[in-house]
Amino acid sequence: MRRIAGFSLALLLCGACDTSTKATPEPQAELVSIACLKSLGTGGGCVVTRDLTVRGTVTANDLRGEFPRTLVVEDATGGLSIAVDRTALADLFPLGCELTVHCTGLALGDYGGKIRLGARPTGDYDVDRIDGADLGRYLRCTNPNNHLRRPRTALLADVGPADADRYVRFEGVRFVEAGAAWCAPDPDTGERVATLRTLIDDAGRTFAVRTLPSAYYAAEPLPSGKGSVSGIVDYFNGELSLRVINYEADFFGALRATPATHPTACP
Template structure:
């Protein structure tokens, strides 16, 4: 995941067979540096692992909001990229009850779901400022179970209406203080009652990164590890 649609501000998410991890980084747009599907080698010497709300992040010395961001001028020192080898990054198909710690910061897909708040926008609006605010909405599966979708205020479609009907939703599993949420990536919401945001309608450049050489198993360590 990256900031292609403002969904992950100052963050990229990388994934390999063992799991995924969010990396705090300066620079906008990061999607130009780390497009979706690029292969990344992350060199961790000099960086810090941070526990933020029970989720591990990678970056510099932690601040109030989790790991500090790697300065843009130092990104090449820690993250090296190469073109993908023809492999198309996939999203693991999950049901709500299957989500666990090993899925944190990995790309998943929920099928046959609908938004419980259809008719509302992705994000609420602050009545005083008129600005979008980070908002949680619920999706419902065919068995009536629910899962939370969290959308950042920086998302470019924050004030657009939620998809209508039933369909598939792609994203990264997030975690904070005992609660799992879905963070949508690449604006991938394919629903029967609304126009699908398919690969054909998205930019061909600047998409989230994955990696074949970085990953963690979620745990609850001390606040920071140099």
């Protein structure tokens, strides 16, 4: 995690965004793509001083405790994590809603190599969380049912750092640790801790699945058999992982219990 720096660089980068990434702007606001916005934080981050907005579909929230105090929004060019200091975000910004983010005054931080959006940092973290009292200023659900929340089907080997915060679906995979709990207990305290489990496909390729103990199903066993898993791609310090979302609808109901067998950037 790094402190925000390089504000003048950010202003130069913003001017480099190609007009093909822009949609019809709202009054006195410039609507840019998520990829274009994230490019402003490359190389150390920035505070957004221009009147910019992005618009996309909410693909992850805290509905099942999987993304506490976080929203993930995605458009055709990429995904973006937004750090928010509030609980019950799913009540305000349900999965699948169209979210308009007014970015002016917010900050783009580099969190382990992934660009995320939050409030201007006041300490040593890349960004602070947006105060819950300020949500109406920055975030607006403009269409609660736009029906555009669909994962992109991908192979384990095809996902890379550029896919961070994208909503993807892996098919024909199984858990190496089937039957173990999603989150392992701490040997000293017995409390559940964030845990990495492993997906594997028929070719032997693997992909980590990271689950937080705040997830409602943290103590439940991983399913056996082969099936499909949907989630948000995470990236931190060179390591990729998948974070499952909306467990009952996107994962558990989609997994088929069969016998186990051996995105466009800103131009």
